[in-house]
Amino acid sequence: MRPIFSSVATAIIAMTFTASLADAQPRRALQVTQANESQSMSCFVGAIQMTHDGLAFTCRELGPQTPTYHRVVFDGGSRPGGISAAMTLLTTYAADQGSDDYIILRVRTPSDRAQNICNAVDNGSMSCFEATSISVPIQ
Numbered sequence: 001m002r003p004i005f006s007s008v009a010t011a012i013i014a015m016t017f018t019a020s021l022a023d024a025q026p027r028r029a030l031q032v033t034q035a036n037e038s039q040s041m042s043c044f045v046g047a048i049q050m051t052h053d054g055l056a057f058t059c060r061e062l063g064p065q066t067p068t069y070h071r072v073v074f075d076g077g078s079r080p081g082g083i084s085a086a087m088t089l090l091t092t093y094a095a096d097q098g099s100d101d102y103i104i105l106r107v108r109t110p111s112d113r114a115q116n117i118c119n120a121v122d123n124g125s126m127s128c129f130e131a132t133s134i135s136v137p138i139q
Contacts, residue, residue, distance in 0.1 A: 038108040038132050043070070045094040045103060048087070049121045053113055055083055056121045057090055059129075062102055071126040072107060073117040074134070086134055093136070106133040 046058030046069070054075035061068040076082035093101050107129035110118060118128035 038106045042104050051117050051120045054117050071128045072131050073114045074131045104135045
């Protein structure tokens, strides 16, 4: 009787180990795919608008000779205080219009919620991106 129990227990442990390895693979692939979809841009902060779902701001992209403007939206993420923190950072950088201060963004194609924020602000007249991170350069 004992050898049967030992064989069954070994089989269950082996199946659990194999299942956990198989489960880890799709998550790792998903994270890599999401990271590849986002892109980085640096910009000067322009007008900032609040909506019911989040905030939107105008980003004048650094680099090109002709100014390129984008609408960047942020819905605050899943934790409280995200929109408030972003608004504080953005208003600080928008206030210094004559300075060379800029922000660094990681953006992606907007989700449905982010696209709704863009549409509420300007009916989609500018290219719309969803911010995944907002940071400032070290000076």
